[in-house]
Amino acid sequence: MHDNGRVSAEPGRRVVTRRYLSAWIGFSAGGRFAQALSTVIVLFAFAAPTVHVLVGTPGVWAILGSLVVLAGLSLLGQRYRIEWHGVLPLSLMGLVLYMALSVLWSTYSWASLRGFTGTVCFIALGLYLALGRDLVQLVRACGDAFRIIIVTSLGLEILSGLVIDVPISSLGIQGDIAYGGPIQGVGGTRNFMGFIAGMALVTFVVEALTRSVTRWRAIGSVAIALITLMLVQSPITSIAMVGLVIAALALVVLRRTAPERRPLINTALGVVLGAGAIVAFVFRSRLLDEIGAAGGTAVRLDLWQRIRVLVESYPIQGWGWVGTWPTDVFPFNTLLTDSGRPYTSGLNAVVDAWLQIGFAGALILVVTALLAFARAWVTATTFPGVAYVWPAVVLVLIGITSAAESYLLHGAGLMMFVAVLVIAARRRSWRSKLRRV
Numbered sequence: 001m002h003d004n005g006r007v008s009a010e011p012g013r014r015v016v017t018r019r020y021l022s023a024w025i026g027f028s029a030g031g032r033f034a035q036a037l038s039t040v041i042v043l044f045a046f047a048a049p050t051v052h053v054l055v056g057t058p059g060v061w062a063i064l065g066s067l068v069v070l071a072g073l074s075l076l077g078q079r080y081r082i083e084w085h086g087v088l089p090l091s092l093m094g095l096v097l098y099m100a101l102s103v104l105w106s107t108y109s110w111a112s113l114r115g116f117t118g119t120v121c122f123i124a125l126g127l128y129l130a131l132g133r134d135l136v137q138l139v140r141a142c143g144d145a146f147r148i149i150i151v152t153s154l155g156l157e158i159l160s161g162l163v164i165d166v167p168i169s170s171l172g173i174q175g176d177i178a179y180g181g182p183i184q185g186v187g188g189t190r191n192f193m194g195f196i197a198g199m200a201l202v203t204f205v206v207e208a209l210t211r212s213v214t215r216w217r218a219i220g221s222v223a224i225a226l227i228t229l230m231l232v233q234s235p236i237t238s239i240a241m242v243g244l245v246i247a248a249l250a251l252v253v254l255r256r257t258a259p260e261r262r263p264l265i266n267t268a269l270g271v272v273l274g275a276g277a278i279v280a281f282v283f284r285s286r287l288l289d290e291i292g293a294a295g296g297t298a299v300r301l302d303l304w305q306r307i308r309v310l311v312e313s314y315p316i317q318g319w320g321w322v323g324t325w326p327t328d329v330f331p332f333n334t335l336l337t338d339s340g341r342p343y344t345s346g347l348n349a350v351v352d353a354w355l356q357i358g359f360a361g362a363l364i365l366v367v368t369a370l371l372a373f374a375r376a377w378v379t380a381t382t383f384p385g386v387a388y389v390w391p392a393v394v395l396v397l398i399g400i401t402s403a404a405e406s407y408l409l410h411g412a413g414l415m416m417f418v419a420v421l422v423i424a425a426r427r428r429s430w431r432s433k434l435r436r437v
Contacts, residue, residue: 376424
């Protein structure tokens with residue numbers, strides 16, 4: 001009789017568990033939960049350096065895993081309203097597959113597997129942002145997250161530099177706001193804080209243009225983003241802002257031009273940018289001195305030269321994917337700064353990818369990025385909604401910044417790259433025209 005009671009209890013427990021899971025999936029598919037989850041995802045990704053200091057590596061992995069599970073449940077609840085046909089770009093799937101294959105020939109398999117797992121998690125979060133929210137909702141979620149990050153960063157900088165006048169070394173904050181910067185905020189470095197401020201400025205402007213927020217909130221948001229950009233004093237961010245201004249002006253002109261004249265203007269714009277790049281390369285020393293980036297460029301050139309020597313060992317397939325460099329694994333533990341600290345990236349997305357996944361992987365990455373930008377640019381210039389400008393301008397910012405940092409390959413940069421890539425592919429994927437099976 002005891003056995004019969006046990007048997008009869010088991011189906012009951014399964015029914016209760018199934019009902020609970022079904023209710024949770026239905027709740028997570030709701031609009032408010034999905035919007036809050038999207039905001040938390042963006043907040044976590046861009047504040048990751050500070051989160052790591054506060055909760056350590058195990059805590060970061062626990063939060064990342066929890067967000068991926070919640071995002072998966074939310075997508076499961078929304079599965080009937082999401083258009084999956086032809087959405088995931090083949091170039092992105094090819095890149096992820098090649099990263100996975102590199103684990104097999106890696107000389108540091110466990111580190112490579114750990115790095116690939118983190119990469120897949122951030123790619124999954126990027127897919128959720130693109131599929132679980134429409135474009136305007138995603139912009140709003142990013143705007144809310146960036147407002148929290150920038151206000152918190154400025155508050156910590158004021159506390160460190162003006163109130164207690166002591167650096168907060170654990171967070172990487174030097175307390176130099178009293179001298180006009182540079183500030184680091186929750187980004188840990190001025191370059192990443194500048195990247196955050198650039199992303200925030202683009203998002204706040206699009207919020208204002210789409211009237212997603214009130215006028216005074218939009219004005220205040222743009223103001224604090226501009227203040228942060230001035231205080232970070234990052235040469236990389238300064239160059240990125242010039243690129244953003246050029247891209248924004250080009251988009252304004254193209255969106256107001258007749259469709260038949262857009263190819264001609266795009267061609268002329270490409271020629272002008274190519275000529276400008278040649279002139280900038282010829283006079284690079286003077287330009288770098290003017291913006292105060294000569295010292296950082298010398299450091300990068302020295303690192304890239306050392307990476308080139310390592311690339312010669314595995315030029316085609318690379319050493320194996322790791323994402324952010326582990327500091328205790330060869331050959332990454334041999335690449336040190338002048339002060340003896342290990343680098344955590346190759347300070348250039350393409351060079352970094354070449355080291356990790358070789359020429360073949362770097363080529364796939366470049367093709368993926370170019371296809372994403374082409375789709376986003378065409379969508380931004382042809383669709384009437386102002387929100388479609390956001391993916392194109394975000395890709396411009398990520399592309400320029402990734403020439404001097406490897407943000408494209410891990411963390412928040414990778415997540416946003418995947419999100420805008422999928423958003424662009426949703427409108428321009430050739431596979432969406434194929435017959436459904």
